[in-house]
Amino acid sequence: MKPRAEIVQFSIHSDDRGCLIALEGGRDIPFEVRRVYYIYGTRSDMPRGFHAHKHLKQMLVAVSGSVTVSCEFGATKERFLLDSPSRGLLLEGLIWREMHDFSPDCVLMVFASEHYREEDYIRDYNVFRQEQGV
Numbered sequence: 001m002k003p004r005a006e007i008v009q010f011s012i013h014s015d016d017r018g019c020l021i022a023l024e025g026g027r028d029i030p031f032e033v034r035r036v037y038y039i040y041g042t043r044s045d046m047p048r049g050f051h052a053h054k055h056l057k058q059m060l061v062a063v064s065g066s067v068t069v070s071c072e073f074g075a076t077k078e079r080f081l082l083d084s085p086s087r088g089l090l091l092e093g094l095i096w097r098e099m100h101d102f103s104p105d106c107v108l109m110v111f112a113s114e115h116y117r118e119e120d121y122i123r124d125y126n127v128f129r130q131e132q133g134v
């Protein structure tokens with residue numbers, strides 16, 4: 001799977017009452033969703049992540065607050081600011097990811113293509129680099 005890290009804009013159903021966003025697996029999220037988890041109660045000086053996934057696909061959405069996600073693959077290093085419930089970050093393939101600068105009100109929701117499996121993680125940066133042949 002070729003590494004891919006890109007922002008996806010979701011459709012907003014907006015009226016006088018407020019906004020609604022619907023995310024359907026296989027449509028708005030380009031894979032079947034097998035797991036959803038969310039991260040909250042974070043601290044701005046406590047980054048998270050620091051791993052890559054071998055097979056997992058993910059869509060990250062800051063449904064509240066903001067967070068910066070740093071992604072690295074090959075020679076590419078990119079930082080994505082997630083600060084809207086209407087935008088997601090799609091991650092596929094072998095990507096080293098770190099989450100920094102959580103706002104106090106951040107709720108980061110993650111849609112994932114597989115159930116949790118520790119064997120899918122690469123948590124050692126040097127192993128990640130070796131896997132890429134760098």
Ligand code: TYD
Nearest residue numbers: 035036037039048049050051099115116117
């Ligand atoms: P961890 O991988 O450290 O979180 P992050 O991606 O933010 O670095 O996960 C924290 C704990 O939660 C760890 O004990 C594993 C557990 N966990 C699950 O049980 N299921 C899950 O789906 C995830 C993502 C984590």
